Amino acid sequence: MHTEGIEERTYEGSVQWFIRSECRGCGLRVGIDRTPSQTDRLVDRLMWTDEALHRLDRLPPYVASLFREEVEQDVRSRDERVVSYDALFRPRSGARIEWDSEAEHRLENVPAPVRAMAKIELExxxxxxxxxxxxxxxxxxxxxxYFGMGAAKK
Incomplete structure (x- = not known):
């Protein structure tokens, strides 16, 4: 069986992945719901969930290629095979970083196409x-x- 795609779904507050697979020999297609921790034998290579790919596709091309490499490197370093929507936003150092409310508010003002990258760089x-x-x-x-756009000088 060859993994064709992964959808992230939430059931009663818990995340489930719907894994779509196909037999290349006979063409049989199957799908199965699993928790992220139960997917080791079902995913045959590094894959992006549909939701993570959708987010990646919304980035400008010059940012997307750099971002993709960084995220995939992080996922491989953790011995994981799936790039999930949450994996896009976790700090690459593995540390838990909190946000001040003012900083969160300011992040909302960052243009959507670069917001994820800005969050990662800040963390x-x-x-x-x-x-x-x-x-x-x-x-x-x-x-x-990065932009030479610091606070205005007095």
Whole structure:
């Protein structure tokens, strides 16, 4: 059996993956619902869920290729085979990073096509510095570093 695709579904608050497979010999197609932890033998290679691919497709092409490589490298380093929607947004360092409410509000103002990448970069920067929180001042630093758009000088 060859895995053709994976859909993320939520049932009563828990995440389930609907895995679509096909036999290349006879053409038989099957699908099965499993929790993410029960998929090891059902997924035969690194795959993106339909939802994660949809999010990736919404990024500008010059960002999408870089983002895809980074996410896939992270998933492989964790010995996983599925890039889920949640995997797109987790910090690459594995650290748990909290967000100040002001920083969360400011993130909402970032254009949608680059918001996921901005969130990842902010969390990575905080983790590298040993910070447990994303603050508005950190956002200003990162914005200035990447875009030369820091807070206006007085």
């Amino acid at each position: 990575r920067t905080a983790a590298e510095r040993g910070h447990a929180r994303i603050t508005a001042s950190l956002m200003e630093e990162v914005k200035a570093r």
